[in-house]
Amino acid sequence: MKAKVIKLGWSVMYFVAGMLLLLGMWDMVSRITKGEIPSPLATWDTFKEVMKDPFQNEPDYKGIGIKLLSSLARVGIGFGLGSLVAIPLGFLLGSSRIMMNIINPIMQILRPVSPLAWFPLGLAIFQDSPKASIFMIFICSLWPTLINTSFGVSNIPQDHKNVGKAFGFSVWKYIIRIMLPYSLPHIFTGLRLSIGVAWMVIVAGEMLSGGIGLGYFVWEEGFNGGSVGKILVAILIIGAVGLLLDRLFTSLQKRFTYAV
């Protein structure tokens, strides 16, 4: 108990030290650029201004909270659809050498394609830019989950498979009682990587697609509006939300990892 408190104390100290270092460097850059990059304090003022009415929902102006939520919703839909495809497909590839050999080359070609390259394709297919950005999220959140899931499934120990064989498990029982629980930690690793990619890509996507979202906020109100302060505020919000998403998936992963 005591050791835990001390450990926590130390990690808080390290966090504070890191933040101070960041603020210090930021302040220095601000001085060197003579305020072209606003100082932390000036940015704080911008932050307060941006946060004044986060859920303001006028037809012509949406608050930052609404923008954040709509970005999150797009990520959620694209990521959700991607996972719904990636997990079952990962089961298939992980349990069949032949399928893996067939699909692997396709995966190798498509995976390194920049997510942004998918955007115009999505636009051509759906004729709708929010749908195109969801499509983009979908494609790029497929790969990490697919690869990790199939890796997990292809490594199921013979002992576990033998149980299924010896007692005549049906395919369905084998999937939910052996394949899924064994590969769950791997699936969560994949999901965590996928959500990270998806969150990174949504900002770029929204810059292309426009509409309501954090990406468009950075572009329109930050860059076009000539407010570097707003760009910085958006960067900080994007970073913080990304961190929270990562933490969320880490804790899910821990929860679902069985004790061997």
Add this chain to the structure above:
Amino acid sequence: MRSSAITTTQNIADSILQPVLTPSTAIDIKNVTVSFKTAKGSYTAVKEISLSVQKGEIISLIGHSGCGKSTLMGTISGMVKPTAGDVTANGKPVMGPGPDRGIVFQNYSLLPWLTVYRNIYEAVDAALKDLSKGEKKELVERNLKSVHLWDHKDKLPGQLSGGMKQRVAIARAFAINPSILLLDEPFGALDALTKSNMHVELLKLWNLDNREKTIVMVTHDVEEAIFLSDRVVVMNNGPAATIKEIVSVPLDRPRNKRDIVHDPVYMNIHDKLLSLLIDKFSIDDIKD
């Protein structure tokens, strides 16, 4: 003309006799060879083994570690495919594992994410599809109680001792109540007292079935082998292990553990088995 008539009669006689002969044979191993592909080429574990086990018989396999006992068991369960030869179980060629042959694996093979209860329930649920949910639950409860693990039913395998895991694996195999029971060192991790209790449970199960259940068991324990078995199969050392000798145990049942040790027949068999096993030690010593 005449000779063909005789042949026909012979054939008819054969076909009449066949069904009478086969049902009493539960397991028939014919010229089975198992070779494994390894990095250094092929490794023959067991070679041209033939063994026939009658319905209701209890057989023990003994032999030194690595001689191929688990491999031979695997060919009966269907987990291991023979490189050559055939295995028949319950009159049907073994093509793969099936719930008519229950297995207690040497390494327990419990699913680490399921509780003790669920480990058994899922197996019962898969193997005995026709039972109602209530009957399945009743079966799980009865078998968990018979191995004294009911109080531990909600634990995960990772929270159990080796002996407890072994008892879960035993309860799981017993719950399915297969006509052929294959036990790979089922009592190896148990203390003497628990082991004795398990012997009683095993024989109870066997008696319940009018002694029609066929049991093949791997063990390193000579006393256990004699106490439980009708025949003890002693294997040679590998590679390319064969059966060295089959020793019959003509002791009446029910056997009393305390009494039979003084029986001259028992002592004879005990000596014989030990010398068969130790004989191998001395050969090894000379080789080294």
